[in-house]
Amino acid sequence: MYEEFSAWENLKIFANIRGINLNEALVLSYLAKFLLENRKDDLVKTYSSGMKQRLKFIFALMHSPEVLIFDEPTSNLDEEGKKVVYEIVREEGKSKIVIIASNEVKDLELCNEVLLLEKFK
């Protein structure tokens, strides 16, 4: 993320570089879900680490990928942020493949299948 730009500008920049049209309605709905709608025009450098983490989720979701891979998705997030992430993972998991790498028991509870890596040593 480019801290000298606002969240909305960042989303537009990455959509343009990726070569896709920014689906404004979808992105605005994600901004609302991740509690960033009122701050979308503020520079990213004014964001807390939790807000940046939530914004990263929008980057991952904005182009509607078929597979989502999350590494420690709830790190840096407060309880409110975690709730939103769990809701999104549940929702996206209905139609897409979601892979989560995590040590958090709560994160793993979202999964249909859990692979413990220590078993594969």
Add this chain to the structure above:
Amino acid sequence: MIAKSYSLFKKDFHSELRTRYAINSLAMFIIVAISVILFSIGNETITTSLTAGLFWVVIFFTAMSGLARAFVSEEERGTTLTLQLIASPSTVFTGKLIFNMILVFCMNLVIALLYSALFEKFIVQNFSLFLLTFVLGNIGLAVASTIIAAIIAKAGAKGTLYPVLSFPILLPLILTCVQLTLFSFDGTRFEEAKFELAIVVGYDVIMLTASYMLFDFIWKD
């Protein structure tokens, strides 16, 4: 690809307008370097060959002070991996090259204007030759600086490594451009400068081709 590269260039351009990292460092370097040269010359009159040499010395070191930002800034902000995921290497290289090219042209235009105002021996007799040298030299400088910036972006001592790595690569270009600038001061005809012009054109073509061929490996490693 062009539209994506243009988007990347636009991002860099707006980012530069907001942060002014490169513009400030380039402007400061130009002012300091030209002031030091003027103070050291004093009342003495320097030759045209020395004027041409000093002109390209200032251009070289000014480029070294500001052009590395293209890739270093992405590395510092942790956006390299994101760009690797969302854009092809040639898209990234083209975007960065357009940005550096414009920066080099603006920077060298300012240097040329300051030189023509402050150095009495900076009198161009063959303007079209000077213009062609200026354009071809700037293209070569921008291409070489951009690819070297990509190479050093992940290194620890970027500040030192950039001019050290650039010097041998840019030396043939700088030396030929000094010669061509001298020709333009002397009023040498176009036909007599053909050999040097061919070297600069060859340099630009080779650097551009090699950069696009090698950037994939540099960017992904």
